[in-house]
Every structure is written in structure tokens, then in C-alpha cells.
Amino acid sequence: xxxxVGYVGPLDAVQVILDGLKRMEYRGYxxxxxxxxxxxxxxxxxxxxxxxRLSEQLEREPLPAxxxxxxxxxxxxxxxxxxxxxxxxxxxxxRVALVHNGxxxxxxxxRAALEERGVHFVSQTDTEAAAQLLAIELAETDDLTTAMxxxxxxxxxxxxxxxxxxxxxxxxxxxxxDSPLVVGVGEGENFLASDVGAFIDHTxxxxxxxxxxxxxxxxxxxxxxxxxxxxVEASHYHIDWSAxxxxxxxxDWFMRKEIFEQPRAVADTLLGRFDTAxxxxxxxxRISEDELRAINKIVVVACGTAYxxxxxxxxxxxxxxxxxxxxxxASEFRYRDPVIDSRTLCVTISQSGETMDTLQAIxxxxxxxxxxxxxxxxxxxxxxxxxxxxIYTHAGPExxxxxxxxxxxxxxxxxxxxxxxxxxxxxxxxxEIKTVVDELAATPDKIQQVLDQANRVYELASEMVNVEDxxxxxxxxxxxxxxxxxxKLKEIAYLHAEGFAAGELKHGPIAIIDSTTPVFVVxxxxxxxxxxxxxxxxxxxxxxxGAQTVVLAERGDELAATFADWLIELxxxxxxxxxxxxxxxxxxxACELATLLGRDVDQPRNLAKSVxxx
Ligand code: AGP
Numbered sequence: 132x133x134x135x136v137g138y139v140g141p142l143d144a145v146q147v148i149l150d151g152l153k154r155m156e157y158r159g160y161x162x163x164x165x166x167x168x169x170x171x172x173x174x175x176x177x178x179x180x181x182x183x184r185l186s187e188q189l190e191r192e193p194l195p196a197x198x199x200x201x202x203x204x205x206x207x208x209x210x211x212x213x214x215x216x217x218x219x220x221x222x223x224x225x226r227v228a229l230v231h232n233g234x235x236x237x238x239x240x241x242r243a244a245l246e247e248r249g250v251h252f253v254s255q256t257d258t259e260a261a262a263q264l265l266a267i268e269l270a271e272t273d274d275l276t277t278a279m280x281x282x283x284x285x286x287x288x289x290x291x292x293x294x295x296x297x298x299x300x301x302x303x304x305x306x307x308x309d310s311p312l313v314v315g316v317g318e319g320e321n322f323l324a325s326d327v328g329a330f331i332d333h334t335x336x337x338x339x340x341x342x343x344x345x346x347x348x349x350x351x352x353x354x355x356x357x358x359x360x361x362x363v364e365a366s367h368y369h370i371d372w373s374a375x376x377x378x379x380x381x382x383d384w385f386m387r388k389e390i391f392e393q394p395r396a397v398a399d400t401l402l403g404r405f406d407t408a409x410x411x412x413x414x415x416x417r418i419s420e421d422e423l424r425a426i427n428k429i430v431v432v433a434c435g436t437a438y439x440x441x442x443x444x445x446x447x448x449x450x451x452x453x454x455x456x457x458x459x460x461a462s463e464f465r466y467r468d469p470v471i472d473s474r475t476l477c478v479t480i481s482q483s484g485e486t487m488d489t490l491q492a493i494x495x496x497x498x499x500x501x502x503x504x505x506x507x508x509x510x511x512x513x514x515x516x517x518x519x520x521x522i523y524t525h526a527g528p529e530x531x532x533x534x535x536x537x538x539x540x541x542x543x544x545x546x547x548x549x550x551x552x553x554x555x556x557x558x559x560x561x562x563e564i565k566t567v568v569d570e571l572a573a574t575p576d577k578i579q580q581v582l583d584q585a586n587r588v589y590e591l592a593s594e595m596v597n598v599e600d601x602x603x604x605x606x607x608x609x610x611x612x613x614x615x616x617x618x619k620l621k622e623i624a625y626l627h628a629e630g631f632a633a634g635e636l637k638h639g640p641i642a643i644i645d646s647t648t649p650v651f652v653v654x655x656x657x658x659x660x661x662x663x664x665x666x667x668x669x670x671x672x673x674x675x676x677g678a679q680t681v682v683l684a685e686r687g688d689e690l691a692a693t694f695a696d697w698l699i700e701l702x703x704x705x706x707x708x709x710x711x712x713x714x715x716x717x718x719x720x721a722c723e724l725a726t727l728l729g730r731d732v733d734q735p736r737n738l739a740k741s742v743x744x745x
Contacts, residue, residue: 135291137295138200138320139350152182152329165189169196173227175228202230205217208257231293237286245260264285265278279304282306288309303348307344313339331370384722385733389530393539393575398572414520430457432493433481444548465491465492477501478503479492482741484512502519504548574712591681619718622735646678667694674694680697
């Protein structure tokens with residue numbers, strides 16, 4: 132996610148902002164910039180790349196000394212990581228500089244309307260549309276706070292906006308919706324930031340801002356209103372975190388923080404997926420609809436957790452498009468001499484977009500004539516750059532080596548791809564697609580319900596702190612969930628864990644079941660054919676051999692509950708969407724057990740966040 136700093140006070144604004152941005156580097160970014168105001172003129176320095184490159188530029192061409200300004204580290208969503216796309220963005224009339232964190236869902240329509248009015252855009256970002264529109268509002272109101280209130284009401288999506296006005300040097304104004312912003316309250320100075328880490332070296336007094344609020348800071352005042360300008364009482368609090376803990380928002384691990392960020396990650400991945408005609412759209416499509424209609428086979432290639440997201444994709448895409456889908460480990464794909472041609476669509480899934488096994492696999496598929504669609508979390512990475520179309524997951528940077536929020540976002544993106552293909556190929560009616568999208572839109576709240584029972588999972592982990600072998604079972608889309616649950620334990624707790632299709636038990640694995648091996652079972656929602664009953668039978672089989680059962684089942688599934696030594700209740704979701712809720716307890720379990728075992732959860736031994744070697 133992006134990092135934002137705003138400052139007004141007696142200190143050198145550039146230094147305060149730069150230090151604050153450095154404190155937020157952990158958030159991940161691919162460009163950075165600062166804007167300050169002096170004598171009615173806004174000056175900006177911004178560069179693609181890390182803060183070091185911005186600092187070099189500031190060494191060469193220092194910004195004028197100022198006591199108020201804004202700064203930004205950008206995690207690219209709309210438009211690649213370039214100098215031009217970096218924030219802050221300045222309005223055409225030079226009066227306003229603005230930085231933004233989030234996704235403005237209706238930016239395309241806003242931009243088109245502004246271009247109709249003769250506004251010229253220089254970047255590919257959604258943010259620039261907000262900057263230009265803010266300047267128009269400011270020209271009418273001549274008050275940045277009122278202009279920001281009016282702007283915020285015109286935006287759809289999630290955003291934190293922070294701006295300065297060249298004609299009004301004493302203040303910084305911000306607005307937020309579904310995106311973080313906190314006020315740092317100093318002595319004769321005030322701060323705005325994405326998180327407290329940015330100003331914790333200056334003050335530990337903070338103000339939490341609520342939804343749909345606008346805040347105006349000067350050296351000596353903090354004023355909070357709603358979007359209609361009505362004053363709002365904001366809650367003050369004292370920060371007692373260390374600076375290091377602040378980077379993790381108070382969590383012990385980035386992984387745990389990222390597990391709890393999943394409702395937001397899923398919601399952001401769903402944002403902005405419809406055009407003005409209500410049809411699903413992808414991010415960057417360089418494949419014609421006719422080419423997509425001519426496809427007669429889909430091959431999904433990925434590694435590790437991303438591969439398991441691909442397994443979920445298979446069930447959804449085949450069901451919705453009636454097109455055969457093969458799911459392949461990228462490291463195996465090109466060595467099996469696969470049958471690939473111009474009617475093959477290769478779908479690649481990668482959080483980093485740099486995994487060498489996956490990159491080599493798509494190069495091979497492309498050389499055989501296949502079209503490539505990438506599902507990726509990193510804008511501008513090698514894999515999306517070498518693909519014919521991209522669906523960016525908007526999970527924000529994932530710092531923990533173990534993939535969590537990226538996985539759920541990949542699954543959501545795979546569903547969106549399946550629905551998009553069904554739309555293009557006409558295998559689903561529009562209202563059928565809309566029904567699934569509405570079900571997806573309801574999943575962030577359901578994921579939150581699972582997170583709200585985290586302590587129950589933590590109790591289970593403390594009960595099993597001496598267990599060394601674990602089995603995970605599932606059926607249908609529960610199989611990749613079982614495999615992912617096993618992988619999480621392997622990679623961060625260094626424990627032996629295996630995932631199986633529950634139907635496979637009787638073909639061999641049941642021989643290893645005994646009272647020493649707890650068996651986690653993902654039970655499908657009731658109603659889909661005989662899936663549910665067959666899994667109940669599998670649970671009885673393992674219990675008959677003395678296994679302790681940890682049953683993940685739909686709330687109200689009394690039958691499943693009777694066979695559970697430990698029951699983890701899941702919110703009701705359609706069968707195909709169950710991975711979005713069933714995976715979360717397994718992530719929490721692995722994170723807690725690894726913590727109890729004293730592992731380095733964020734940087735587990737022998738592993739890297741991105742495996743850029745074959
Ligand atoms: C998952 O927890 C691991 N970090 C690993 O399996 C990862 O999913 C795999 O290396 C693929 O990485 P990518 O998504 O960046 O391509």
C-alpha cells in the first residue's frame with residue numbers, strides 16, 4: 132500500500148516528510164515524491180524507484196525550504212511505476228498538489244468529463260483525476276477544506292487524499308474513505324500520515340479519523356468534519372508502540388497483520404471491475420474478444436500458494452465457461468512437452484510477478500503461440516509486462532514470506548477472470564454474472580467474521596504445540612485449501628503436514644492415520660450434490676482410526692459438528708467461494724503455532740519472498 136505524510140510546523144518540511152516516508156518503506160512501493168509550498172508556489176520532486184533515488188534528486192536540485200508539504204510512496208495500481216505516475220500530482224493550474232492511497236473506482240468517467248472540459252492529463256493514474264477535479268472545486272470555493280469535501284463526495288472507491296493549496300500556505304487538508312489516515316498532534320506542529328510510524332519520532336499523541344471525514348491541519352489546530360462540513364468529534368489517543376511495532380500496526384508479525392488485512396485486500400481487488408455499461412473489465416487487455424472466444428483450452432501455470440489459487444480457478448472457470456482448464460506447476464510445465472497452440476490461453480498467477488519458474492513457463496507458452504493473461508500483485512513486474520493481459524490484485528505489498536492476503540486476492544482475481552471469460556464467450560447471462568459478483572462483494576464481511584474468532588484458533592494452536600504431523604483433507608475447492616493449509620505449516624512452523632483429496636484416503640494415506648496425527652477437514656457447504664455427505668463419511672473413517680478431527684464447517688452444520696473434536700465455524704458462502712473463508716483459520720493456525728514454536732514467521736528459514744531462480 133502507499134505511504135502518505137503531510138506536515139505543517141516550524142521544522143524543515145522536506146526532511147520531516149522524507150524521514151516519515153522512510154519509516155513507511157516496509158509498506159512496499161515503487162516510486163516516491165514530495166511537494167512543498169513557498170511564497171505561493173508549489174514545487175515537486177518525484178522519482179520512480181526507491182527513496183534513495185528521490186534523495187539523490189533532492190541533493191542535486193533541493194526543494195526550497197518550506198514549513199509545510201506532503202509526501203508519498205506509491206505502490207502502483209493504475210499506471211506503471213514511472214516518474215510521471217509518481218505522486219504528488221499537481222493540477223494543471225499549479226495551485227494544488229495531491230497524494231492518494233487507494234483506488235478511485237470512477238476515475239475513468241471523471242477523467243473523460245474533465246478532458247471534455249479541456250483539462251490535459253499527463254499521467255495514467257486515477258489520482259491525477261482527483262487532483263484536477265480538486266483544483267476546479269478550489270477555483271470555485273477558494274477554500275481547500277470545502278473543495279476537498281466537495282471532491283470526496285464525487286469519488287467512488289477507497290481513498291486517502293492529502294493536498295496543499297499554493298494560495299493558502301498554512302494548512303494541509305485530507306479526506307478518507309476505507310483507507311488509512313491518522314493525525315499526529317504536536318506542539319506548534321501537526322502531521323497527517325498513513326500510519327503512526329511516520330511521525331512517532333515527533334509526537335505520540337494522535338487522532339484517529341473515521342469513515343468519510345475531512346481533516347484540516349495548521350500549526351496549531353486540527354479540524355475534522357464530515358463531507359457536508361459538519362464538525363465531527365474525533366478520538367484522541369496516546370501511541371505506546373515502539374517505532375518498529377508501528378510498522379506492523381501493533382501486530383507481532385507482518386504475516387499476522389496481512390492475514391487481518393484480507394477483508395480490505397479482497398474488497399480492493401473487487402473494486403473498479405465494471406465499466407459504465409456494467410460489464411466486467413480487466414486491467415490491461417491486449418487480447419481481442421474474438422481471440423478469447425476462439426480459445427479451446429486454458430492452462431494455468433504457477434508455483435506454491437499461487438498454484439493452489441490456480442487449482443481453485445480450475446473449478447470456477449470450467450464451471451462458468453465450459454472450457455477445459457489444466458493447472459500446471461510452472462517448474463514442470465515446459466518439460467512435459469505440453470500441447471500448446473494459438474487456441475490455448477495461458478493464465479499465470481504470481482504475487483511478485485518475478486518468479487523465474489513461472490516466467491520461463493509463460494515464455495515457453497508464448498513461444499508456442501498461446502495468449503497469456505497474468506494475475507499479479509505487483510504493477511510493472513516482469514510477468515505482467517510479458518503478458519497479453521493483466522488482472523492486478525490490489526492486496527497491497529505482502530511483506531511476510533508466507534503468502535496470505537495475496538492468495539485470497541489471487542482466488543478473487545481468478546473468479547473475476549472466469550466471469551469475464553463467461554461474459555465474452557456468452558456461457559453465462561449478465562444477471563448470472565452479477566449474482567456471483569454480488570456474492571463476492573459480500574465475502575470481505577464474511578472473512579472478517581472468521582477473523583473475529585481468531586482466539587479460538589489460537590487456543591487450538593496452543594493445544595497442538597507438541598504435535599509434529601498434521602493431515603489436511605478437502606473435496607472440490609476444499610482440496611487446494613487443504614494443500615495450502617499444509618504448506619503454511621511446512622513453510623513457517625517447519626512441521627510435517629500433508630494435504631489430500633478426502634476421497635484419496637482409502638487409496639493409501641489412511642494407513643498413516645492414528646491418534647497422534649490431527650486431521651483438519653474442510654467440509655463443503657451443504658447442498659452441492661453428495662460432496663458434503665462424502666466428506667462426513669471421510670471424517671468418520673479417520674475418527675474410526677483414532678484421529679483427532681478439526682472440522683471447518685458451515686455455521687449450523689450440526690452433522691459435521693457431531694464428528695468434530697474441534698469445530699471451526701465458517702460463514703455460509705456458495706461452494707465455489709468457500710476457499711475465501713476456509714483458508715483463513717488455517718493461516719491463523721500456522722501463524723500462531725509457528726509463533727509458539729519461536730519461529731521467525733516473517734522470514735522463515737531457507738525461503739525468499741520471490742524465487743527469482745529456477
Ligand atoms: C507461499 O506462502 C510461498 N511464499 C510461495 O509458495 C509462493 O506462493 C510461490 O513462491 C509463488 O510466488 P509468486 O506468487 O510471487 O509467484
